[in-house]
Amino acid sequence: MEDQNQTQEAQSTQEPQEPKQEAPFGQSSSGVSFPTVGQPQKSGGPKSILIIGILILVAVLGFVVYKSATGKDGASPEPTSFENQIEGSQDSGVTSPTTQATATPKPADKASVSIVVQNGTGITGEAAYLQTQLKNMGYSDVTVGNATSQDATTTTVTFAKTLSQDIVTELTQKLNTIYQKVTTTTGTSGTSDVLIVTGLRKGATAKPAATSVPTATASPSGSPKPTATP
Numbered sequence: 001m002e003d004q005n006q007t008q009e010a011q012s013t014q015e016p017q018e019p020k021q022e023a024p025f026g027q028s029s030s031g032v033s034f035p036t037v038g039q040p041q042k043s044g045g046p047k048s049i050l051i052i053g054i055l056i057l058v059a060v061l062g063f064v065v066y067k068s069a070t071g072k073d074g075a076s077p078e079p080t081s082f083e084n085q086i087e088g089s090q091d092s093g094v095t096s097p098t099t100q101a102t103a104t105p106k107p108a109d110k111a112s113v114s115i116v117v118q119n120g121t122g123i124t125g126e127a128a129y130l131q132t133q134l135k136n137m138g139y140s141d142v143t144v145g146n147a148t149s150q151d152a153t154t155t156t157v158t159f160a161k162t163l164s165q166d167i168v169t170e171l172t173q174k175l176n177t178i179y180q181k182v183t184t185t186t187g188t189s190g191t192s193d194v195l196i197v198t199g200l201r202k203g204a205t206a207k208p209a210a211t212s213v214p215t216a217t218a219s220p221s222g223s224p225k226p227t228a229t230p
Helices: 002-013 046-070 081-092 126-136 165-178
Strands: 114-119 141-146 155-159 182-186 194-198
Touching (some): 126 141, 126 165, 155 165, 165 194
Parallel strands (some): 155 182
């Protein structure tokens, strides 16, 4: 009986213990919470929504840029015909032709051109006049004389076949500015490169024909008849 009383007193003297609380579901006893299935999580607020919107916008822009760079259906754009021609020429090793500079023709040597001028009008000084004009153009080898016929109205010119075309053109243009009518031919002009038989100059008239005079008996001591000046 005494033993039972002592036991009851000992129990009564012990402090009452608080009941142990169980941790809520999804949270450990150390205070760390874990997500639970089916339990809604708290929203991050407007800031989180703004960040998500920016990420979506960046992704859309990146996709658009990629599609435009790769072409339709992700295929790279096909090269144009011009690009194909360039690639073909590079692959075949064929180089495009380069523009070659044309050489400047060498001017004709006028000093080496021999010209014979014959007076065909019978007008004194016609051959000498043309000789002066030709020398002023740079032709130094010019000789003068009289033609067989002295009633020519048209100036005739014979050029050697080997003569430069530049010389032919220049002389023809010059003669056309001096004389009423000029005819040119190509062939053999004797020992010279150019043979010119003068006709009437522009504004000139033909020399009157000489009237017939009685033939006088020449004396043995008569002086020789003078020749006309070219």
